Amino acid sequence: MTGYLKGRLRREDIITAAIEAYRETGYHGSSLREVAKRAGITHAGLLYYFPTKEALLAAVLERRDAEDAEREKLDIPPGMELLRHLIALAEYNVAHRGIVEVYARLAAEAVAPDHPAHEYFIRHYQIARDSAVATFTALAESGELRDGVDPHAAAVAFIGMEDGLQVQWLTTPDEVDLVGSMRFFLRNLLTVPLD
Amino acid sequence: MTGYLKGRLRREDIITAAIEAYRETGYHGSSLREVAKRAGITHAGLLYYFPTKEALLAAVLERRDAEDAEREKLDIPPGMELLRHLIALAEYNVAHRGIVEVYARLAAEAVAPDHPAHEYFIRHYQIARDSAVATFTALAESGELRDGVDPHAAAVAFIGMEDGLQVQWLTTPDEVDLVGSMRFFLRNLLTVPLD
DNA sequence: CCTACCGATCGGTAGG
DNA sequence: CCTACCGATCGGTAGG
Structure with a gap:
């Protein structure tokens, strides 16, 4: 035993x-x-x-998924609270540079269809997009999203920005405020203050 | 000879x-x-x-820089016209997947300080940010930027989104409208239509 | 530009 | 878990 x-x-x-x-x-x-x-x-x-x-x-x-599941606590409903949680997650990542480095490097390598992690990242993006679409849709229904903002477009752009900022931040940490940029992006889409 | x-x-x-x-x-x-x-x-x-x-x-x-310089035509002044040009450049990239793949892969590899392309990407990001800051500043002065939008924050977020969308698009091309997302992002910052 | 070679390192296996 | 080994491949050099 x-x-x-x-x-x-x-x-x-x-x-x-x-x-x-x-x-x-x-x-x-x-x-x-x-x-x-x-x-x-x-x-x-x-x-x-x-x-x-x-x-x-x-x-x-697998370990990354397990840690994500633990941190993302599936019980948060889509909406404002989830946005705040995503920002907290970004704050956590900035304090744990190694996690971001592994993720960013693997994501770029896995762009090739024959990379062993390719399928993993297809699923990863799909899940991230679905979750973001659900959140922005909920915000639209509660009137917290600005008029004319398409939830799906907002979701894709938001996830893209998060990932791109990570590489930019890793390369030039002093020039990039990762969390501040996320707040900036969201502030421009919302009718209510972020916190 | x-x-x-x-x-x-x-x-x-x-x-x-x-x-x-x-x-x-x-x-x-x-x-x-x-x-x-x-x-x-x-x-x-x-x-x-x-x-x-x-x-x-x-x-x-070096070749990438030369091609960029040719395509970016240094004579476009910061402002609305330059934004339109950046969108045209993104359209060009979507039609030339190979360019995007090389750039995204090298950028992620070069995050390591001892990577031979590390200094190149530090310069690359600096130039891209400076150019974007100049453009959003010009837009603010001409009243084309929405009130309260910080030009520097907009620049960093915009470049981040561009880069992140590239990896997401390369992985799941059918799920990501790269150019559409860029337009979406800019539309939310501007007081005037993009085109 | 090539042939021929170097030492180092790679992922994986045999056999215990 | 290790020692010992395999064939393959790496970046780079010598010498022409």
Whole structure:
């Protein structure tokens, strides 16, 4: 039984090491040997836990989903409160640069249809868009969205801006106020103050 | 003399081949042998023209700058006309997916301070921001910008959105109207119609 | 521009 | 989990 526990812990250590490596050199740029060294084992040892390089990537994305689900707390209904929550999430990200780096790098790599994370990001964008559309639609119905603002257009633009600001912020942190820009964007769409 | 011409043409062929390769697998993921094969020579032959892998990347970025300068026609003054020009540029990009792919991939890779294109993207963002700030400032002065819209915040958000939409569009082309989203964003900031 | 080569590193396997 | 190994590939150099 403790054997199983130890194995699970080891797997978590390896995933943590992989996230660090992907952050610095991306998925394609990270070798199994580098990840293994960070986790304190050999690369052959790593392959005992994750049979291929792709299996390790899948585990990294699974953990991100699990963390997102925990942080996003599915019980927030679409609307003003969810917008405030998204801003809080952006504040969290700015304080955890590594998360943003991994996400931005993988998203750009995974643009290629044959990238192992391609399907993951298709789903990721779909979910993000659906959630944003629902929120802006709710705001329109309650009169909190400015007249003539299309909820779907607002959703796509909002998600795009969030992602693009991340890369710009990572490159020139002192020149970009990520959270401030999000507030700016939303303020221009709403009829009510953000907070 | 024709010797020099032939060499210049060969260099251009190699740069074109490199752009194709970076588009598909990024800079780190592209080997000199793969680029050389596309250009119809050996990788040692490539190294005769570009002494290192980094020198080739520099040449790729130089060409992008040259093309941008040509397309952006420095003689457009900041203001409404420049916004229309940026939209036309986005339309051009949507019709030339390869350009967008190279740019988005390199931008995400170059987030790392030790990436050979890091300094390039710092400059790139700075220039883009300065140009956008000048434009929104001019619009504010002529009364074409909505009251209370900060030109600097608008500039950062606008550039962020452009870049983020590119990755989202590359991943799910059918779900994202890149040009439409840009128009949507600008329409919400302006007091006058876009065209 | 090429052939031929270098040392280093890659993901993965065998066999314990 | 490791040692030991595989074939493949990497960027770069020598020498012409």
